[in-house]
Amino acid sequence: MPKLSNPNKKQLLKMLDRKWSAFIRAHGICEYCGTTENLTDSHIIGRGYFKTRFDPRNNQCICFSDHGKLEAQPIAFARWVESTSCGQYVDTMIIQANAGTKPDYDLWAKILEIIEDRNMNLEQAREWLGNNILLNELDILNLD
Numbered sequence: 704m705p706k707l708s709n710p711n712k713k714q715l716l717k718m719l720d721r722k723w724s725a726f727i728r729a730h731g732i733c734e735y736c737g738t739t740e741n742l743t744d745s746h747i748i749g750r751g752y753f754k755t756r757f758d759p760r761n762n763q764c765i766c767f768s769d770h771g772k773l774e775a776q777p778i779a780f781a782r783w784v785e786s787t788s789c790g791q792y793v794d795t796m797i798i799q800a801n802a803g804t805k806p807d808y809d810l811w812a813k814i815l816e817i818i819e820d821r822n823m824n825l826e827q828a829r830e831w832l833g834n835n836i837l838l839n840e841l842d843i844l845n846l847d
Contacts, residue, residue: 715808722815723757730764730825734787741767747784748796753806755799757815759828760792788829795833 710718727744745765748755755761763784765773773780784790818828 712808715812719757719808719811719815723762723811726815726818726828727759727762727764727825732764733766733769734763735765735769735773735783738766738768743767743770745770745773747789747793748800752800754802754804755796756806757811758796758799758832759818759825760789760832761796763787763789764825788826792829792833 724744728742731742732739733742742764743766745763746756747761747763750756773783784793814832818831821827823831
C-alpha cells in the first residue's frame with residue numbers, strides 16, 4: 704500500500720483499517736475453530752469505539768462462519784473471549800474505549816510500524832501492548 708505523504712483523518716483511518724485488518728488476518732488461523740480459510744478481523748469491543756479499534760488486544764482472527772455464529776450468540780462469544788489471550792485485557796479495553804481523550808490515529812500508525820519493524824506476530828503484539836496498559840500511558844518516544 705502506498706504511503707500517504709500527508710493524509711487527512713479520513714484517509715488515515717481507511718489506511719489503518721486496511722493495515723491492521725491485514726495484520727490480524729496474517730495470524731493465519733481462526734482462533735475459534737482453527738480453519739485457515741476466509742479469515743476476518745473480529746472486534747471484541749465494536750469498531751465504533753475508535754480508541755480500541757486497532758488494538759490487537761481487542762481483535763481476534765476468526766473465520767467468517769464463526770464470526771457470524773459468535774455475533775448471533777453474544778453470551779457464547781463472551782464466554783469464549785474469556786478463555787482466549789484477549790480475555791485478560793477486556794477490562795483494560797473497556798477503560799480505554801471509554802477514556803476521555805480522542806483517538807490518536809498517528810499513535811496507532813506508529814504502534815503498527817513498531818510491531819512490523821520488530822516482526823511481532825499477533826500474540827506478541829498483544830503481550831507487548833498488554834505490558835503498556837492503556838494507550839494514553841504510552842510514551843511513544845521511549846518505547847522499548
